[in-house]
Amino acid sequence: xxxxxxxxxxxxxxxxxxxxxxxxxxxxxxxxxxxxxxxxxxxxxxxxxxxxxxxxxxxxxxxxxxxxxxxxxxxxxxxxxxxxxxxxxxxxxxxxxxxxxxxxxxxxxxxxxxxxxxxxxxxxxxxxxxxxxxxxxxxxxxxxxxxxxxxxxxxxxxxxxxxxxxxxxxxxxxxxxxxxxxxxxxxxxxxxxxxxxxxxxxxxxxxxxxxxxxxxxxxxxxxxxxx
Numbered sequence: 001x002x003x004x005x006x007x008x009x010x011x012x013x014x015x016x017x018x019x020x021x022x023x024x025x026x027x028x029x030x031x032x033x034x035x036x037x038x039x040x041x042x043x044x045x046x047x048x049x050x051x052x053x054x055x056x057x058x059x060x061x062x063x064x065x066x067x068x069x070x071x072x073x074x075x076x077x078x079x080x081x082x083x084x085x086x087x088x089x090x091x092x093x094x095x096x097x098x099x100x101x102x103x104x105x106x107x108x109x110x111x112x113x114x115x116x117x118x119x120x121x122x123x124x125x126x127x128x129x130x131x132x133x134x135x136x137x138x139x140x141x142x143x144x145x146x147x148x149x150x151x152x153x154x155x156x157x158x159x160x161x162x163x164x165x166x167x168x169x170x171x172x173x174x175x176x177x178x179x180x181x182x183x184x185x186x187x188x189x190x191x192x193x194x195x196x197x198x199x200x201x202x203x204x205x206x207x208x209x210x211x212x213x214x215x216x217x218x219x220x221x222x223x224x225x226x227x
Contacts, residue, residue, distance in 0.1 A: 002047055002057075009091035010084060016060035016092060017044045019051035026103035028226035029096040031089060031128070032059040033110030033118050035196070042201040043111075050109075053219055055226075056102050060092045062117070085117055090125040097127050104227035105129045109218060111198060112136070116143045119157070119174060122183070123149040130225035131155045132218045135163050135195050138170030145173050150183025156221050157185065158214040160193040188217060 002019035017039060021027050030050050034043045039061040050057035062085035093106045107130040110118030115136030120143050122128045129152070136143070136157060155178055159166045166172070166187035178185040190197060190210035197207040198214060 002044065002051065005058075007091065007095035009088050009095075014060055014062075014088050014091065016058045017047055018059075019044075019047040019057045020101050021051050021054050021056065023054070026101055027054055027056050028104035028222065029056040029058065029093075029099075029102045029106045030222060030226075031092050031096070031106065031108040031118070031121070032057055033089065033108060033114030033121075034059065034062065035110075035112035035114055035199075040201070042199055046109075049215075055107075055222065056096060056099065058092055058096055060088050062088050062114075086120055086124055089117060089121045089128075093121070093125040093127040105225065107131065107222045107226050109222075110134065110136070112196065115157075119143055119155055119178075122153045122155065123147060123181075129153045130221055132158070132221060134158045134198050134214060135160045136171075136174075138168075138174055143170075143174055145177035148177040148181040148183075150178045150181040153178075153183045154221060154225050155183060155185045156217060157187050158198075158217070159187060159189050160195050160197055161189070161191055162194045165189045186221075188214065190214065 005018045006013045032047045047057040047059045106127045108118040108121040109132040111134045115133035118131045119133045175185040193207045193210045194205040196205040198211045200206045
């Protein structure tokens, strides 16, 4: 359904996977942010699902062509460029806003490390007004709680039991920061789930019921906030 496109970012160019609704009608936009692994097939399939649901979806390659299936290497590669990745996301929002297929506002959704970047993105771009973080990695400066700008914006965080549920210190700190900055933040717990419960390419972690519920809640947020 989608294709790779290039857009201006960080004084150069970045690439991303763009999926556009088949209806041909102008639509709101969603930025889909990868886990530490890179722009893998699962993330492209999520972008396709958003397009099927009526959103123009862009999955930016914030790893700039690098990908790995080694967990330690994956975490290290993305951790070293969090600030650059955040700038890529803000530029991706500008790119989407300039496309003729896009009307309304922009949302951001991410998974794992991408979940923390999605939550952070609303503070970096006035265009991004709603965010969804699936089991976000809220450590190592990935979501600075002293630089949150969420006035009039909304977030949801989908928490796995393996990661400590919504009671985790990092999740609660982010919720407080968003609400103190004038935004709303809804936390959801999914009992019995592992980290990456939404990733159907990882059968050891995938939970169909939790994934379906989190997907429905994410669509509800974006349909309510993006117009």
